[in-house]
Amino acid sequence: MNFSLEGRTYVIMGVANKRSIAWGIARSLHEAGARLIFTYATERFEKPVKDLVSTLDGQDALFYECDVTSDEGVQATFDQIKQDVGTIHGLAHCIAFAQKEDLQGEFKDTSRDGYLLAHNISAFSLVAVSRAAQPLMTEGGGIVTLTYLGGERVVQNYNVMGVAKASLDASMRYLANDLGKHAIRVNAISAGPIRTLSAKGIGDFNSVLKQIEEKAPLRRTVSQEEVGDTAYYLLSDLSRGVTGEIIHVDSGYNILG
Numbered sequence: 001m002n003f004s005l006e007g008r009t010y011v012i013m014g015v016a017n018k019r020s021i022a023w024g025i026a027r028s029l030h031e032a033g034a035r036l037i038f039t040y041a042t043e044r045f046e047k048p049v050k051d052l053v054s055t056l057d058g059q060d061a062l063f064y065e066c067d068v069t070s071d072e073g074v075q076a077t078f079d080q081i082k083q084d085v086g087t088i089h090g091l092a093h094c095i096a097f098a099q100k101e102d103l104q105g106e107f108k109d110t111s112r113d114g115y116l117l118a119h120n121i122s123a124f125s126l127v128a129v130s131r132a133a134q135p136l137m138t139e140g141g142g143i144v145t146l147t148y149l150g151g152e153r154v155v156q157n158y159n160v161m162g163v164a165k166a167s168l169d170a171s172m173r174y175l176a177n178d179l180g181k182h183a184i185r186v187n188a189i190s191a192g193p194i195r196t197l198s199a200k201g202i203g204d205f206n207s208v209l210k211q212i213e214e215k216a217p218l219r220r221t222v223s224q225e226e227v228g229d230t231a232y233y234l235l236s237d238l239s240r241g242v243t244g245e246i247i248h249v250d251s252g253y254n255i256l257g
């Protein structure tokens with residue numbers, strides 16, 4: 001069996017810059033021979049993403065805007081992708097957002113709007129893009145999303161994003177149940193903390209990194225590349241028997257009490 005991604009096309013949603021975990025996923029899939037399609041939330045990201053992708057030798061990528069807070073916007077993007085390439089073999093959902101004030105202080109102070117916004121962008125968007133992508137995945141395939149330990153147990157300051165990640169994790173399992181009959185697998189990677197643009201929104205992030213380096217079984221933090229390689233595994237035939245699963249790429253930190 002061949003585990004190359006030659007001849008396969010994957011949609012990667014959420015590259016912001018070279019530090020993005022989504023960019024680590026893009027590099028791993030490119031190295032495996034995949035053709036890549038990139039979506040970004042607003043045209044602000046079009047040039048940075050195109051400039052990054054131009055560094056991938058031999059990549060014939062496509063680029064689309066996709067506002068995941070709009071059902072029509074998601075459908076329009078996937079209609080365009082269907083028109084341009086026909087079939088896709090998978091998707092990496094690397095999209096989340098919560099208001100900065102809801103990522104510090106006490107969770108009990110979360111506003112109704114802040115709670116709904118975090119769930120809309122960080123959890124429901126997986127349902128929306130999976131529903132829109134399914135008809136294009138005529139040969140089956142894989143969907144991967146990014147989650148975090150704070151959705152499984154309390155991590156100070158992660159607050160409403162933790163509650164949204166718990167919803168994302170359960171949504172991933174229910175999507176795995178629905179889409180399995182179409183030979184589409186749905187899994188999540190629970191990444192350890194990585195210094196990305198998104199991480200800047202989180203209170204006291206530096207002390208979390210220090211805690212990992214001191215306590216995690218591997219005594220170090222993980223990289224975008226290590227997460228990218230696990231996404232390659234989950235989107236390739238190596239993981240053909242795996243769906244509805246969360247793989248922790250976190251130096252083992254999640255096993256500690």
Ligand SMILES: CCCCCCc1ccc(Oc2ccc(Oc3cccc(O)n3)cc2)c(O)c1
Pocket residue numbers: 096097098099100103147148150155156157158161192193194196197198199200201202203205208
């Ligand atoms: C206290 C937890 C420390 C480890 C957090 C690891 C982590 C880092 C980044 C993560 O992704 C996001 C994505 C958006 C997000 O919301 C943001 C980001 C920047 C500004 C802002 O206003 N909101 C917060 C975290 C994420 O889900 C998890």
